[in-house]
Amino acid sequence: xxxxxxxxxxxxxxYVDFSRRRTFGSVMRKTGALARRNKLGAFGVxxxxxxxxxxxxxxxxxxxxxxxxxxxxxxxxxxxxxxxxIANDPGLGSPYILDRWESPLSSKHWLGTDQLGRDIYAxxxxxxxxxxxxxxxxxxxxxxxxxxxxxxxxxxxxxxxLFLQRFVDGIQAFPGLVLLLLIVSVMDQPSLALTxxxxxxxxxxxxxxxxxxxxxxxxxxxYIEAARSYGATSLRIMLQHVLPNILSAILIVFSISIGxxxxxEASLSFLGLGxxxxxxxxxxxxxxxxxxxxxxxxxxxxxxxxTIAVLGFNLAGDAxxxxxxxxxxxx
Amino acid sequence: xxxxxxxxRRTRTGRVTRRRFVGGAAVAGVGxxxxxxxxxxxxxxSVEPTTAPDGTTPGTTPxxxxxxxxxxxxxxxxxVLVRTLxxxxxxxxxxxxxxxxxxxxxxxxxxxKIVRFSxxxxxxxxxxxxxxxxxxDAQTYTFSLRKDVKWQNTPITNGRQFTSADIKWHVxxxxxGLLLDGTAASFRFKSDWVxxxxxxxDDYTVKLTLPKPNGxxxxxxxxxFAGVPNREATEKFEGSHNTLTPDAQPATSAFKIQQWxxxxxxxxxxxxxxxxxxxxxxxxxxxPWGLFQDPNAYRLAFEQKQVDGWSSPDASVTKSVxxxxxxxMTESLSGVSNTVLLHLNMNKQFKDVRLVRAVNMAYDRRAQxxxxxxxxxxxxxxxxxxxxxxxxxxxxxxxxxGYRVDRALEMKEARALWEAGGGPALGDVDIKVExxxxxLWPDMYAFVPKMLNDALGVSQFKSSRTTYNEEIIPNLxxxxxxxxxxxxxxxxxxxxxVDIYGKFNSAGTQNWSKVxxxxxxxxxxxxxxxxxxxxxxxxxxxxxxxxxxxxxxGACNLYNYISRxxxxxxxxxxTKDEVTGGKSTGGFxxxxxxxLEAKYTWINPKDPSYSDVVKNxxxx
Numbered sequence: 001x002x003x004x005x006x007x008x009x010x011x012x013x014x015y016v017d018f019s020r021r022r023t024f025g026s027v028m029r030k031t032g033a034l035a036r037r038n039k040l041g042a043f044g045v046x047x048x049x050x051x052x053x054x055x056x057x058x059x060x061x062x063x064x065x066x067x068x069x070x071x072x073x074x075x076x077x078x079x080x081x082x083x084x085x086i087a088n089d090p091g092l093g094s095p096y097i098l099d100r101w102e103s104p105l106s107s108k109h110w111l112g113t114d115q116l117g118r119d120i121y122a123x124x125x126x127x128x129x130x131x132x133x134x135x136x137x138x139x140x141x142x143x144x145x146x147x148x149x150x151x152x153x154x155x156x157x158x159x160x161x162l163f164l165q166r167f168v169d170g171i172q173a174f175p176g177l178v179l180l181l182l183i184v185s186v187m188d189q190p191s192l193a194l195t196x197x198x199x200x201x202x203x204x205x206x207x208x209x210x211x212x213x214x215x216x217x218x219x220x221x222x223y224i225e226a227a228r229s230y231g232a233t234s235l236r237i238m239l240q241h242v243l244p245n246i247l248s249a250i251l252i253v254f255s256i257s258i259g260x261x262x263x264x265e266a267s268l269s270f271l272g273l274g275x276x277x278x279x280x281x282x283x284x285x286x287x288x289x290x291x292x293x294x295x296x297x298x299x300x301x302x303x304x305x306x307t308i309a310v311l312g313f314n315l316a317g318d319a320x321x322x323x324x325x326x327x328x329x330x331x
Numbered sequence: 332x333x334x335x336x337x338x339x340r341r342t343r344t345g346r347v348t349r350r351r352f353v354g355g356a357a358v359a360g361v362g363x364x365x366x367x368x369x370x371x372x373x374x375x376x377s378v379e380p381t382t383a384p385d386g387t388t389p390g391t392t393p394x395x396x397x398x399x400x401x402x403x404x405x406x407x408x409x410x411v412l413v414r415t416l417x418x419x420x421x422x423x424x425x426x427x428x429x430x431x432x433x434x435x436x437x438x439x440x441x442x443x444k445i446v447r448f449s450x451x452x453x454x455x456x457x458x459x460x461x462x463x464x465x466x467x468d469a470q471t472y473t474f475s476l477r478k479d480v481k482w483q484n485t486p487i488t489n490g491r492q493f494t495s496a497d498i499k500w501h502v503x504x505x506x507x508g509l510l511l512d513g514t515a516a517s518f519r520f521k522s523d524w525v526x527x528x529x530x531x532x533d534d535y536t537v538k539l540t541l542p543k544p545n546g547x548x549x550x551x552x553x554x555x556f557a558g559v560p561n562r563e564a565t566e567k568f569e570g571s572h573n574t575l576t577p578d579a580q581p582a583t584s585a586f587k588i589q590q591w592x593x594x595x596x597x598x599x600x601x602x603x604x605x606x607x608x609x610x611x612x613x614x615x616x617x618x619p620w621g622l623f624q625d626p627n628a629y630r631l632a633f634e635q636k637q638v639d640g641w642s643s644p645d646a647s648v649t650k651s652v653x654x655x656x657x658x659x660m661t662e663s664l665s666g667v668s669n670t671v672l673l674h675l676n677m678n679k680q681f682k683d684v685r686l687v688r689a690v691n692m693a694y695d696r697r698a699q700x701x702x703x704x705x706x707x708x709x710x711x712x713x714x715x716x717x718x719x720x721x722x723x724x725x726x727x728x729x730x731x732x733g734y735r736v737d738r739a740l741e742m743k744e745a746r747a748l749w750e751a752g753g754g755p756a757l758g759d760v761d762i763k764v765e766x767x768x769x770x771l772w773p774d775m776y777a778f779v780p781k782m783l784n785d786a787l788g789v790s791q792f793k794s795s796r797t798t799y800n801e802e803i804i805p806n807l808x809x810x811x812x813x814x815x816x817x818x819x820x821x822x823x824x825x826x827x828x829v830d831i832y833g834k835f836n837s838a839g840t841q842n843w844s845k846v847x848x849x850x851x852x853x854x855x856x857x858x859x860x861x862x863x864x865x866x867x868x869x870x871x872x873x874x875x876x877x878x879x880x881x882x883x884x885g886a887c888n889l890y891n892y893i894s895r896x897x898x899x900x901x902x903x904x905x906t907k908d909e910v911t912g913g914k915s916t917g918g919f920x921x922x923x924x925x926x927l928e929a930k931y932t933w934i935n936p937k938d939p940s941y942s943d944v945v946k947n948x949x950x951x
Contacts, residue, residue, distance in 0.1 A: 067777050067778075067781050069702065071701075077736075079697075079725070079729045079736045080725035080726055080729060081709070082709070082716075082725075083666055083708075083709045083716060083891075083893060086706070086707065086708070086709055086893065087664040087707065087893050090646075090705055090706030090707045091706055092706075093697065093700060093701075093706050093707075093708060093709055094697050094698075094700060094701040094706045095697060095736065095738075096701065097701065097706070098701055098702060100705075101647075115645060115774075116702050116703075116774055116778070272769075272770065272773060276769075276773075276776040276794070276795065276796060277776045277777050277780065277793065277794055277795075278777075279777070283773065286773075287773065287774070289627055290626050290627060290643060290644060290645050290648060291643075291645050291647065291648045293651070294647060294648060294651055
């Protein structure tokens with residue numbers, strides 16, 4: 001008997017059969033094949049795994065508290081030293097001297113220390129957690145919002161579509177970073193939650209566009225017509241027939257956006273508008289640039305961490321797109 | 332250079348005294364680092380160390396400089412300075428109502444005082460608007476005014492003569508504390524003038540009769556906010572005093588405000604109507620807005636000679652840049668007169684003084700000096716070390732809560748007080764960091780709560796952003812201000828009596844914590860009443876003891892730090908020896924920085940560091 005496709009399987013984006021049973025061996029074989037076919041994508045996935053591993057295991061691998069200042073007792077300390085003497089010898093005024101700007105590659109501080117004598121490795125590891133939370137969180141918000149708006153806009157069309165798309169046009173008309181700066185700067189306090197929300201809300205416009213175009217394509221499919229003829233409600237059709245068939249597009253948007261949000265957060269933190277009390281890579285780049293010519297490590301290493309994470313998520317996102325939606329390749 | 336030999340010699344022979352250093356510090360401090368509430372310029376006025384004649388840089392010894400000796404090189408007129416605004420939160424064009432030091436700083440360039448400090452280090456006075464004065468008794472002061480003082484010629488003033496009526500209005504308006512429509516307003520120095528009787532027998536004579544003796548009265552006339560503003564302009568802009576406009580502050584002094592644009596710059600131009608001919612030497616000064624808040628842009632601007640002086644929040648960077656430009660730049664080390672302060676609100680969360688004492692002890696002053704100033708600073712009690720002679724002696728200070736060397740003991744007692752005072756029940760405690768302070772040291776947001784949480788063994792403290800203009804100043808009078816840490820007002824006088832009275836006497840106009848302590852009141856009153864300086868100092872020491880035992884009632888002075896700055900050598904900065912004739916003894920230059928700059932600062936076109944970039948500057 002010929003295989004009878006269900007309406008769901010008629011997805012124009014390619015049939016994804018989630019019901020197929022997979023063994024560990026088959027998954028590994030397929031993964032290996034994918035890696036051989038898309039070496040760059042595999043490299044990106046490796047980078048993402050490294051970043052995710054750092055983020056998840058941060059408390060286990062960070063070695064030190066990211067805000068712990070290392071210091072050495074100062075035998076010269078004189079609590080009543082007059083300021084003139086302190087100006088001549090700043091060591092007189094403090095019971096200890098911070099181990100600031102130590103070079104990398106020591107056993108105690110693998111990546112050196114910053115201006116406050118804090119371990120750069122520990123801060124990069126903790127920064128990874130923040131980067132992942134912000135990247136994934138913002139991307140999630142953008143995709144969820146974008147999916148809801150895109151679904152309604154694409155499915156119902158008409159005036160609702162017109163209104164929603166002009167609204168999206170309005171958001172996209174503003175330079176993203178400028179709008180982001182505006183939102184964050186008018187808030188009283190840049191917090192982690194605020195940063196994630198601001199990035200997600202601003203990023204949803206892109207998601208809306210992609211989701212809407214996918215919905216438009218799916219909406220013309222025969223199985224949607226069939227569902228309508230059965231008397232299914234619009235909500236049911238959207239949730240049970242349209243949404244499952246645009247999941248690949250949503251997944252692509254989600255994965256590709258993460259890197260962009262990490263970069264956007266780094267930009268905000270670099271400008272002093274990121275989460276004020278958290279250790280972030282952007283803040284580290286900014287802190288280190290004051291003395292970049294003397295002590296380049298903090299900026300260079302945190303900058304490298306941003307590069308690795310963004311590159312990884314971008315390459316991995318591209319690979320996911322290539323696998324799930326070959327038609328989007330090259331876009 | 333001869334001057335280098337001179338300064339270096341002084342350093343090597345140990346003739347650079349502590350007070351000499353401190354003096355430079357005050358001006359420079361305010362200026363360069365930006366620092367703080369004062370919007371002063373670069374730290375070029377500071378005592379400068381150490382670029383030796385042979386081009387080496389023998390360390391950070393304050394007191395040596397490459398600046399040309401005043402006697403060796405004649406001042407050259409002309410040119411435009413580009414300096415750095417140390418702070419930009421100008422809250423009012425009305426000098427009487429302004430709370431922010433920026434406003435007082437700016438008027439140091441444009442307005443004259445009845446008398447001014449000839450040697451701000453020591454508090455020596457000289458005539459300014461007054462040619463001479465008499466004090467027949469402890470309550471009566473008669474001033475004979477100059478007859479050649481004219482207001483800047485604007486459509487509001489028409490360049491009219493300055494007369495005794497201007498001073499009468501200046502005194503009576505502040506004493507009344509009322510606006511034209513009769514409504515009461517916050518006049519920062521009202522307490523200086525309440526009860527003072529003003530008589531003007533003629534246009535050039537003013538007789539002031541005090542309600543009671545005030546040993547600090549004359550120094551108040553020369554202090555930071557003592558400039559006499561123009562009546563017509565002040566009244567015209569009374570309803571819009573928060574809006575910056577040059578028209579609101581016509582000048583009498585060496586500079587006039589040509590441009591005053593939020594977010595852009597302040598441009599000061601030579602005032603042709605100024606009575607001291609020959610001042611200023613330069614045609615004008617441009618202060619770009621907010622440059623110090625971006626340390627990298629600031630550094631770049633300095634290296635390209637777009638500004639004449641600079642200081643990095645990382646002192647080692649300043650040092651390296653000066654070393655890389657031997658013979659072209661001069662380094663300075665200068666104490667910053669804006670004390671770093673932790674202010675806990677005793678009207679709200681910290682009503683129990685035990686909680687204030689606990690946090691005051693938990694706050695590791697020396698750790699912060701080491702962390703963000705690289706050790707360049709010293710702890711300050713209620714009276715700062717800039718006011719040597721009045722401040723609690725260092726040997727005594729380190730026996731008091733919050734200043735002891737034994738951190739374990741401090742933390743133990745702090746925790747006990749925190750518990751006893753019900754600290755854990757407070758929930759989250761937000762110690763806000765003022766935005767301009769955080770711009771230089773963004774790590775403060777993490778540093779402060781971690782320090783307090785670790786010391787008190789809690790996780791209640793957090794930190795967020797605040798600003799003077801948006802949240803602090805508007806809420807001071809109402810007692811609704813946040814807990815915050817940042818700079819406080821500049822030390823504006825060698826004599827701290829009036830400032831301390833204002834902050835901690837129950838009748839003080841800046842008593843935001845609503846301190847009401849009879850013993851403290853009496854000591855502060857007595858200190859002010861006496862003309863005997865030694866007696867006053869003894870009273871002030873006793874008063875400080877009370878403050879130190881009570882966590883300074885929430886207004887906890889932490890420390891004053893030392894800023895390492897740099898300037899190009901073409902800028903002939905004001906040097907202390909010029910001002911003091913080599914008799915420098917203290918440090919409050921910021922009180923008179925504007926008029927000192929007019930007198931002593933000039934651009935040397937023959938210096939090797941001079942370039943077309945400097946030459947081609949024009950006033951807008």
